Amino acid sequence: MLFTYACADRYLEDGGILGFVITHEVFKSKGAGEGFRSFLLPESDTPLKVLTMEDMVDLKPFQAANKTSLFTLKRGEPTTYPLPVVEWKRKSGVGRVQPEWSLEEVFEKTERANLQAIPVNPDKKTSSWQTARRADLRASEVLKGTNPYKARLGARVEPYGVFWLRIKEVRPDDKLVIENLHDRGKRKVPLVSTTIESDLVYPAVSGGDLVRFGVQSHFYVLISQDAETRKGYDEEDFASNLPLTYAYLVQFKGILVKRAAYQKYFHKDVTKNGSVIGKEAIAPFYSMYNISEETFSSYRVVWKRMASKMAAMVLSTLPTPFGRKTAISTDTTSFMVARNRGEAHYLCAILNSDIVDSFIRSYS
DNA sequence: ATACTACTAGCCGTTTTCCC
DNA sequence: GGGAAAACGGCTAGTAGTAT
Numbered sequence: 001m002l003f004t005y006a007c008a009d010r011y012l013e014d015g016g017i018l019g020f021v022i023t024h025e026v027f028k029s030k031g032a033g034e035g036f037r038s039f040l041l042p043e044s045d046t047p048l049k050v051l052t053m054e055d056m057v058d059l060k061p062f063q064a065a066n067k068t069s070l071f072t073l074k075r076g077e078p079t080t081y082p083l084p085v086v087e088w089k090r091k092s093g094v095g096r097v098q099p100e101w102s103l104e105e106v107f108e109k110t111e112r113a114n115l116q117a118i119p120v121n122p123d124k125k126t127s128s129w130q131t132a133r134r135a136d137l138r139a140s141e142v143l144k145g146t147n148p149y150k151a152r153l154g155a156r157v158e159p160y161g162v163f164w165l166r167i168k169e170v171r172p173d174d175k176l177v178i179e180n181l182h183d184r185g186k187r188k189v190p191l192v193s194t195t196i197e198s199d200l201v202y203p204a205v206s207g208g209d210l211v212r213f214g215v216q217s218h219f220y221v222l223i224s225q226d227a228e229t230r231k232g233y234d235e236e237d238f239a240s241n242l243p244l245t246y247a248y249l250v251q252f253k254g255i256l257v258k259r260a261a262y263q264k265y266f267h268k269d270v271t272k273n274g275s276v277i278g279k280e281a282i283a284p285f286y287s288m289y290n291i292s293e294e295t296f297s298s299y300r301v302v303w304k305r306m307a308s309k310m311a312a313m314v315l316s317t318l319p320t321p322f323g324r325k326t327a328i329s330t331d332t333t334s335f336m337v338a339r340n341r342g343e344a345h346y347l348c349a350i351l352n353s354d355i356v357d358s359f360i361r362s363y364s
Numbered sequence: 365a366t367a368c369t370a371c372t373a374g375c376c377g378t379t380t381t382c383c384c
Numbered sequence: 385g386g387g388a389a390a391a392c393g394g395c396t397a398g399t400a401g402t403a404t
Binding site for chain 2: 385386387388389390391392393394395396397398399400401402403404
Binding site for chain 3: 158206
């Protein structure tokens with residue numbers, strides 16, 4: 001991004017045109033891309049006009065996993081919207097585009113759609129570009145506006161091998177015989193089979209468990225985080241009130257302490273004479289992340305976070321062999337809180353509509 | 365009262381891995 | 385081969401705390 005600006009600054013005269021191959025993220029991403037999308041040379045306030053953009057994300061012209069696009073800009077004039085975008089798509093059945101193919105061959109095996117791009121938020125010129133056919137852009141106008149609901153990320157229950165559980169048996173005294181899903185995550189965690197209290201065990205769903213209007217499957221998680229204090233439950237109380245659960249977690253202390261989020265958010269630097277000499281834990285080693293009181297709200301509308309198609313459902317409680325409990329959605333989902341059942345189902349139906357789905361696709 | 369600073373919850377993007 | 389998910393690093397907006 002900086003390189004593009006430096007080149008426009010150094011090598012272009014007013015009216016000069018420059019073309020660049022660049023990652024598609026600069027047009028679509030929030031944050032980092034916003035500075036780029038001001039299309040203004042910072043020191044001289046010289047405007048830059050984007051003439052065209054070609055979206056080659058699906059084409060994948062390079063033998064790499066990057067998102068490719070191409071654009072041209074002219075120095076000395078401001079960018080105006082909508083601007084023309086060509087979207088390249090490989091025809092079905094065409095595999096990877098080979099570097100030795102001729103241009104004719106690539107033309108033959110691909111289709112190009114003429115689209116338009118506008119900033120998705122009309123009041124913010126640097127917002128992500130929305131690219132779609134002209135008619136679809138017009139249709140999506142009614143979907144834009146302020147949103148009274150706040151979307152949140154699901155609970156981070158990591159590492160999976162420690163906090164994701166399988167229930168083998170409910171004992172007569174209501175204690176659970178469990179096994180950790182030790183090979184579910186990427187990190188290697190030893191298999192442990194033991195008995196723990198049922199208090200902190202909840203049914204849970206990940207993005208992959210969701211379908212439109214329902215859950216396909218669920219599993220169980222251990223939540224050792226106090227949603228109010230945003231830290232693990234007080235270690236002393238925990239050890240005396242739920243000794244079996246505590247003992248289960250102690251076995252994984254080494255793994256839990258090493259977690260990036262734990263090191264980042266639950267440690268502070270210990271300084272001596274102004275220089276950092278070490279780190280000190282400020283919360284129990286089983287503290288978790290992105291778990292708030294909303295995580296446990298009675299009615300939540302939950303949707304897949306990482307999939308390319310919208311799938312939403314209403315999540316409340318789920319039946320378990322040890323009684324009905326609040327169901328947790330993990331961080332491959334997003335959710336928002338509804339005040340009651342009716343509101344939740346109404347929101348869910350709207351999210352699952354084709355109109356919302358195609359609108360989301362136009363700018364992400 | 366205002367300006368500045370430090371902190372972190374929440375979120376986003378990328379790479380790796382998994383699975384069909 | 386390709387799409388989806390897992391894992392994790394990193395950014396930023398918002399806020400609480402502190403200094404002026």
